[in-house]
Amino acid sequence: MSKKPFTQNTSRAPVSQRSQPAEQVKNKHFLGGMVTVTIDHMEVKVPMGTTILDAARTVNIKIPTLCHHDDLCLAGVCRVCVVEVEGQRTLQAACSYPLFHATKVKTYSPRVRRARHNILNLLLKNHIGECYSCEKNNNCELQKLAEEYGVTEYKFGHRDTPRYARDESSFSLVRDMDKCVLCKRCVRTCIDMQEVGVLESINRGQETKISTYLDKPLNDVICINCGQCVNRCPTGALTEKSNVDDIWKAIDDPEKHVVIQTAPSPRAAMGEEFGLKPGTSVTKQMNTALKRIGFDKVFDTNFTADLTIMEEGTELLLRLKKALVDKDPDIKLPQFTSCSPGWVKYMEYFYPDKLDYLSTAKSPQQMFGALIKTWYARKHDIDPKNIVSVSLMPCTAKKFECERPEMDDSGLQDVDYALTTRELAGMIKECGIDLPNLPKSNFDDPLGIGSGAGLIFGATGGVMEAAIRTAYEIVTGEEIPFEKLRVKPVRGMKGVRKAEVPIKSAKKEWKFLEGATLKVAVGHGTANARKLMDMLASGDLQGYHFVEVMACPGGCLGGGGQPVPTSAEIRQLRANAIYAEDETLTVRKSHENPIVQQIYAEFLTEGPCGHKSHELLHTGYTVRGKWIGKQGASPSGKKKKR
Numbered sequence: 232m233s234k235k236p237f238t239q240n241t242s243r244a245p246v247s248q249r250s251q252p253a254e255q256v257k258n259k260h261f262l263g264g265m266v267t268v269t270i271d272h273m274e275v276k277v278p279m280g281t282t283i284l285d286a287a288r289t290v291n292i293k294i295p296t297l298c299h300h301d302d303l304c305l306a307g308v309c310r311v312c313v314v315e316v317e318g319q320r321t322l323q324a325a326c327s328y329p330l331f332h333a334t335k336v337k338t339y340s341p342r343v344r345r346a347r348h349n350i351l352n353l354l355l356k357n358h359i360g361e362c363y364s365c366e367k368n369n370n371c372e373l374q375k376l377a378e379e380y381g382v383t384e385y386k387f388g389h390r391d392t393p394r395y396a397r398d399e400s401s402f403s404l405v406r407d408m409d410k411c412v413l414c415k416r417c418v419r420t421c422i423d424m425q426e427v428g429v430l431e432s433i434n435r436g437q438e439t440k441i442s443t444y445l446d447k448p449l450n451d452v453i454c455i456n457c458g459q460c461v462n463r464c465p466t467g468a469l470t471e472k473s474n475v476d477d478i479w480k481a482i483d484d485p486e487k488h489v490v491i492q493t494a495p496s497p498r499a500a501m502g503e504e505f506g507l508k509p510g511t512s513v514t515k516q517m518n519t520a521l522k523r524i525g526f527d528k529v530f531d532t533n534f535t536a537d538l539t540i541m542e543e544g545t546e547l548l549l550r551l552k553k554a555l556v557d558k559d560p561d562i563k564l565p566q567f568t569s570c571s572p573g574w575v576k577y578m579e580y581f582y583p584d585k586l587d588y589l590s591t592a593k594s595p596q597q598m599f600g601a602l603i604k605t606w607y608a609r610k611h612d613i614d615p616k617n618i619v620s621v622s623l624m625p626c627t628a629k630k631f632e633c634e635r636p637e638m639d640d641s642g643l644q645d646v647d648y649a650l651t652t653r654e655l656a657g658m659i660k661e662c663g664i665d666l667p668n669l670p671k672s673n674f675d676d677p678l679g680i681g682s683g684a685g686l687i688f689g690a691t692g693g694v695m696e697a698a699i700r701t702a703y704e705i706v707t708g709e710e711i712p713f714e715k716l717r718v719k720p721v722r723g724m725k726g727v728r729k730a731e732v733p734i735k736s737a738k739k740e741w742k743f744l745e746g747a748t749l750k751v752a753v754g755h756g757t758a759n760a761r762k763l764m765d766m767l768a769s770g771d772l773q774g775y776h777f778v779e780v781m782a783c784p785g786g787c788l789g790g791g792g793q794p795v796p797t798s799a800e801i802r803q804l805r806a807n808a809i810y811a812e813d814e815t816l817t818v819r820k821s822h823e824n825p826i827v828q829q830i831y832a833e834f835l836t837e838g839p840c841g842h843k844s845h846e847l848l849h850t851g852y853t854v855r856g857k858w859i860g861k862q863g864a865s866p867s868g869k870k871k872k873r
Contacts, residue, residue: 264278264279265277265278265279266278266279266281266330266331266332266333266334267333268283268286268330268333268334268335268336269333269334269335269336270283270286270287270290270292270336270338271292271336271337271338271339273290273292275289275290277289277330279329279330279331280329280330280331281329281330282305282325282326282327282328282329282330283314283316283323283325283326283328283330283334283336284296284299284312284325284326286330287325287336287338292338294312294314294325294326294338295311295312295347295376295379295380296309296311296312296325296326297309297311297312297354297372297373297376297412297414297465298311298326298414298415298416299312299326300416300419300463301798301799302420302424302463302784302797302798302799303416303419303420303423303424303463304419304423305326305327306326306327306414306415306416306419307324307326307327308413308414308415309350309354309412309413309414310322310324310346310350311347311350311351311376312324312325312326313325313343313346313347313350314328314336314337314338314343315336315337315338315340315342315343316328316334316335316336317334317335317336322342322343322346325338344380347380348380348382348386349386351373351376351377351380351382352382352385352386352387353387354373354412355373355377355382355385355389356385356387356388356389356390357390358373358389358409358410358412358466359390359391359392359393359394359409359410360407360409360410360467362374365410365466365467366467366470366473367466367467367470368467370795371465371466371467372465372466373412373465373466374466393409394408394409395407395408395409395440398448398449399472400448400449400450400451401448401449401450401454401456401472401631402450402456402472402630402631402634403456403458403471403472403627403628403630403631404449404454404456404458404460404461404469404470404471404472404627405469405470405471405472406449406468406469407467407468407469407470408440408441408468409468410466410467410468411440411441411466411468412465412466412468413432413439413440413441414465415432415441416460416463416464416465417430417441417460417463417464417468417469418430418431418432418441420459420460420462420463421459421460423758424459424756424758424784425455425457425459425756425757425758425782426757426758426761427453427454427455427457427577427757428453429443429444429449429452429453429454430442430443430460433446441468453580453581455573455574455576455577455580455628455757455782456572456573456576456627456628456630456631456791457573457626457627457628457757457782457783457790457791458471458626458627458628458651458790458791458792459783459784459791460791461627461791461792462790462791462793462795462797463795463797471627471630471651471653471654471791471792472627472630473654474630474648474649474650474654475650475654475657475658477648478619478621478648478650478658479658481619481621481647482524482525482526483525486617487617487618487619488527488528488613488617488618488619489525489526489527489618489619489621490526490527490528490529490530490603490607490618490619490620490621491521491526491528491529491530491621491622491623491650492530492531492532492535492596492599492603492620492621492622492623492678493517493518493521493529493530493531493532493622493623493674494532494595494596494622494623494624494625494626494688494689494787495532495533495536495681495685495686495687495688495689495787495809496624496625496652496689496786496787496788496790496793496805496809497517497623497624497625497652497655497793498512498513498514498517499511499512499689499788499805499806499808499809499812500625500652500788500793500794500805501513501517501652501655501656501666501794502666502667503794503801504652504653504656504660504666504794505656505665505666505667506667507667508804509800509801509804509805510801510804510805510807510808511808512808512809512811512812513666513667514812515671515672515673516666516667516669516670516671517666518671518672518673518674519669519670519671519672520659520662520664520666520669521655522672523662523664523669524658524659524662524664526621528675528678529674529675529679530599530603530674530675530678530679531674531678531679531680531681531685532595532596532599532622532623532681532685533595533681533682533685533686533688534599534678534679534680534681534685534824534826534827535595535596535598535599535602535685536595536681536684536685536686536688536697536821537681537682537684537685537697537821537822537824537827538595538598538821538827538830538848539570539592539593539594539595539598539688539694540684540685540694540697540698540701540821540822541701541821541822541827541831541839542592542598542839542840542844542848542849543566543568543569543570543590543592543698544698544701544702544705544821544839545838545839545840546566546590546591546592546839546840547566547590547698547702547776547777548702548705548706548741549840550562550563550564550566551564551744551776552743555743555744556743563587563588564588564775564776565588565750565751565752565767565772565775565776565777565778566588566589566590566776566777566778567588567589567590567778567779567780568589568590568694568695568777568778568779568780569589569590569591569592569593569594569850570592570593570594570595570688570694571594571626571628571780571781571782571783571787572594572626572628572629572631572632572782573626573628573757573782573783574757574760574780574781574782575589576628576631577757577760577782578760581761581764582764585764585767588767591845591849591850592848592849592850593638593848593849593850594629594632595685595688596622596624596629596632596633596646596649597632597633597638597645597646598847598848599620599622599646599678600620600622600633600638600641600644600645600646601640601641601645601847601848602678602830602847603618603620603641603645603678604618604620604641604642604643604645605641605834605847606830606834607677607678610677615641615642615643616643619647619648620645620646620647620648621646621647621648621649621650622646622648622649622650623650623652623655624649624650624651624652624787624790624792625651625652625689625787625788625789625790625791625792625793626649626651626783626787626790626791626792627651627790627791627792628782628791629649629792630648630649632646632649633645633646633647633648633649637850640846640847641847651790651791651792651793652790652792652793652794653792653793653794653795654792656794677826677829678826680818680824680825680826681824682697682816682818682819682820682821682823682824683716683812683813683814683816683818683819683820684696684697684700684701684813684819684820684821685697685821685824686809686812686813686816687809687810687813688787689786689787689788689805689806689809690722690785690786690787690788690805690806690809690810691723691724691753691755691779691781691785691786691806692718692721692722692723692728692753692755692779692786693786693809694779694781695718695721695730695751695753695777695779696718696721696722697821698777698779699711699718699721699732699749699751700716700718700819700820700821701820701821701822702749703732703734703749704820704822705738705741705822706734706737706738706741706744707734707735707736707737707738707741708736708738709736711732715814716819716820717810718730718732721751721753721779722810724755724785724799724802724803724806726754726755726756726758726759726762727752727753727754727759727762727763727766728752728753728754729750729751729752729753729775730750730751730752730753731748731749731750731751732748732749732751733747733748733749734746734747734748734749749776749777750774750775750776751775751776751777751778751779752766752772752775752777752778752779753778753779753780754778754779754780754781755780755781755783755784755785755786755789756781756782756783756784757782759780760780760782763778763780784802785799785802785803785805785806786806788802788805788806788809789802789805793805835847835848
């Protein structure tokens with residue numbers, strides 16, 4: 232299997248500059264210069280370099296697009312956004328036409344409307360399949376454009392015979408290239424935004440298609456299952472691999488005890504699937520919907536997010552002790568988080584020699600699964616073979632994670648199925664449930680209590696903030712010196728962020744840290760993960776102790792299983808919802824979660840990173856560089872080929 236992307240476009244702008252190409256041009260070349268443009272007889276002044284598309288938006292003129300996406304660099308390949316520019320012989324793509332001088336533009340002249348009709352008909356000619364049976368029905372941008380432009384028949388004919396076989400090899404994703412419109416959003420997402428490089432456009436003319444390396448199935452290339460391509464695909468060419476039918480079957484089986492854990496990010500986004508504004512939290516309405524659907528218990532993944540902080544934070548402190556006190560040269564610092572399965576897989580593919588820097592702690596999803604089929608099953612006298620453990624996640628990579636062969640420390644597959652936010656929304660709608668108007672209900676006991684620290688896991692920087700809240704108090708015995716527990720230096724959407732937290736005093740067992748400064752870094756999206764790994768290689772992370780990486784832009788709330796569309800603004804609104812809910816909770820630190828304390832008192836009795844914890848909650852560990860993890864796992868504890 233190839234370890235490197237088969238293609239890499241390095242000529243484009245840095246990731247941080249791609250979302251606002253017009254602003255980038257203005258700042259780099261023209262520095263405040265303005266230009267007057269007349270769009271459909273309306274005058275507007277915009278910074279030089281602004282595209283016609285962005286200029287039109289300032290006066291609420293809608294120009295249709297298909298290949299354009301605010302997260303991605305410009306392409307101008309679909310031509311749906313063509314407009315008439317005075318002085319130009321041919322129609323121009325509004326998304327990529329920069330304005331440098333006074334210009335007159337027509338966005339809906341007869342010539343423009345005729346061209347858009349023809350373009351849409353040409354796209355539909357090769358778009359195989361019926362809309363009503365497509366996963367993206369009613370949320371397909373091509374379907375919406377066809378409706379808006381009154382395309383009611385196939386002007387240029389329609390292909391009925393499939394050209395390509397559906398690729399269902401992945402645990403997370405499905406590719407149906409017969410529905411592809413060659414907009415190249417997936418290519419730009421994979422190469423430019425995530426810097427993985429699985430997808431590329433190959434061949435020419437009518438033979439052009441989006442392909443993987445050597446046209447291999449997704450399961451045989453370096454796909455990290457992040458699903459960002461799915462989130463930006465305008466049609467049904469890329470979708471998540473559904474487990475809905477299996478879950479319905481389990482719910483309908485009276486012999487099965489079906490439980491679901493719900494991650495923090497879906498509750499901040501689920502409302503979008505029901506017409507609510509982005510950033511509207513529907514936590515307790517969602518609990519009610521899940522119970523009405525038929526789940527026997529509805530639990531909170533925030534509980535095991537708190538448990539993750541206890542395990543991962545203790546592991547960090549133990550690493551620091553071994554490195555600083557015992558002078559062990561084999562200890563790897565900084566410690567990187569391991570709760571994002573897309574990031575872990577990215578690390579395996581691109582930096583296999585750096586896997587010892589990863590925390591050995593499992594993700595909250597997998598910790599939950601292990602405890603459900605051990606501690607919970609015994610406590611409630613349920614045969615774990617009859618428990619069906621489901622997770623609600625914002626992430627398509629979670630589908631792959633729960634299928635990893637080493638994730639079976641309960642003696643069974645720890646998590647049976649992972650649902651995306653979109654999939655659960657479909658199940659709720661299938662039952663005719665009006666989510667926004669449901670009464671509110673709480674999570675079920677005993678695994679329904681999570682702290683605010685666990686809740687903010689959903690936002691980039693959230694894991695780091697949760698860890699700092701707990702680790703600082705464990706070491707010093709004092710509350711962190713941040714107003715209302717807001718560790719603002721690690722918050723925000725900047726691609727890579729750094730922060731320092733001085734430790735002025737320390738309790739006896741951590742006296743060696745007194746006077747030290749905890750140095751941390753945060754990155755989101757694998758393009759920024761690459762930057763962090765480059766910093767590690769160059770020595771720029773020398774002296775740093777802890778690094779959080781999430782595979783998706785914005786963290787989990789921007790996951791590949793979240794509602795479509797997404798944008799920088801929507802991701803920020805979802806983050807705002809999570810942070811706001813955190814401040815309404817009584818318990819806001821992981822180590823103060825009473826159920827976490829109960830688990831350690833009666834089940835994981837050796838405490839965090841004890842033998843039982845390592846058996847159930849970690850993938851393995853090393854001592855002096857020698858692997859002593861669990862049988863059947865790889866030396867990394869993270870990589871085992873299926």
